Amino acid sequence: MALLANSDTISTAGDRRARLTRDAIGVLVILVLAAVGYFLFPNNLALLTRIIAIALLVLSLDLVTGYCGVATLGHAALFGAGAYGAGIAAAHFGITDPIAMLAVGIVAGALAGLVSGVVVLRAHGLPQLVLSIAIVHLAHEAANKASGWTGGSDGLAGIMPDAVFGLWQFDLWGRTAYVFGIVLLLVAFVILRQIVRSPFGMLCRGIKQDPVRVRAMGASVHGTLIKMYAISGAVAGAGGALNAISTQVVGLDSLSFTMSAEALVMLVLGGTGSLYGALIGTISFLWFEDVVSAANPFHWLTIVGALLIAVVLFAPKGLYGSFAAYLERRGRKGR
Numbered sequence: 001m002a003l004l005a006n007s008d009t010i011s012t013a014g015d016r017r018a019r020l021t022r023d024a025i026g027v028l029v030i031l032v033l034a035a036v037g038y039f040l041f042p043n044n045l046a047l048l049t050r051i052i053a054i055a056l057l058v059l060s061l062d063l064v065t066g067y068c069g070v071a072t073l074g075h076a077a078l079f080g081a082g083a084y085g086a087g088i089a090a091a092h093f094g095i096t097d098p099i100a101m102l103a104v105g106i107v108a109g110a111l112a113g114l115v116s117g118v119v120v121l122r123a124h125g126l127p128q129l130v131l132s133i134a135i136v137h138l139a140h141e142a143a144n145k146a147s148g149w150t151g152g153s154d155g156l157a158g159i160m161p162d163a164v165f166g167l168w169q170f171d172l173w174g175r176t177a178y179v180f181g182i183v184l185l186l187v188a189f190v191i192l193r194q195i196v197r198s199p200f201g202m203l204c205r206g207i208k209q210d211p212v213r214v215r216a217m218g219a220s221v222h223g224t225l226i227k228m229y230a231i232s233g234a235v236a237g238a239g240g241a242l243n244a245i246s247t248q249v250v251g252l253d254s255l256s257f258t259m260s261a262e263a264l265v266m267l268v269l270g271g272t273g274s275l276y277g278a279l280i281g282t283i284s285f286l287w288f289e290d291v292v293s294a295a296n297p298f299h300w301l302t303i304v305g306a307l308l309i310a311v312v313l314f315a316p317k318g319l320y321g322s323f324a325a326y327l328e329r330r331g332r333k334g335r
Helices: 002-040 042-065 076-093 098-120 126-145 175-197 199-209 211-216 221-247 257-270 275-295 300-314 318-334
Strands: none
Touching: 002 042, 002 175, 042 076, 042 175, 042 221, 042 257, 042 275, 076 098, 076 126, 076 221, 076 257, 098 126, 098 221, 126 257, 175 199, 175 221, 175 275, 199 211, 199 221, 211 221, 257 275, 257 300, 257 318, 275 300, 275 318
16 A cells, blocks of 8 residues: 555656646747747737737637636637726826736736626526627727727827836837737746646536536536636736737727637637647737738638638647647557
8 A cells, every 4th residue: 555655656746747847848938939039030029929919818718718618709808908907007097117007907807807707607508609799899889988098999099118127118129028928928828837737727627528517526616617717817918918018009909809709710720728729829820810911912811711721620629739639649559
């Protein structure tokens, strides 16, 4: 018995070391890609910063859709809440410190996620999807009507963030914004990796697989999903705040249904239920969209649509999910 206990401990310690190694490799890959983008595309740092902001949105969507199985097409409401929260704090209340603006955006996104979760989780299946669409449309209309605070269709301007820690000023080339975004993405990624591996994250996966059994075990399904929705809102709000800080303007497109739909497409493209898949899907979609739209401005949507059809037909688990499944099959054959 003691030998078995020791072997279990060794196995657990080995698994923990393996996870830490994979996490370190993941962070290193992100840093390498960030450095490559900084030095190879110095004139496109604004686009790369936007990719980081959208990646945070897709990561937040993965938390509720990929890990919890909640169907939603209204996640742009959480992203927009963070963007408008940070923008209004700067333009109307003089809160121009970027860290404080980011904190306001995270809180605004978390509150929006909490409210959205309470509404969306009252239904299941197709009605749940319709409720999420209604939420993003209502948020869009509310921002349009409250033009005194949001700027309406003209957008919210007058956002002038201070230098980060009083040292690094946001410039026209977007270098500070890009580095600020990379640091934010790394922090969010490390925190989310811990969350999805925690007992809370495993409970969310269990709810996705069989909510009836989880409820029979005595766990609160609704309360767990509400908590994950709030966490998801905080991550999406961070992405919205980053977008407001980097562009120094917030428009109604931050609350558009199109953004929600594209975020879901990016998640499916990379692979649901995986943080790496969310990142790969975002980078692949936005990079491909930028290249194709520049090469063929009249038919680029057709090409993007053909790519998505090909991925769904030949890689149903997404780019990362299918690649991971392939490596797993190869490993089994090797053993």
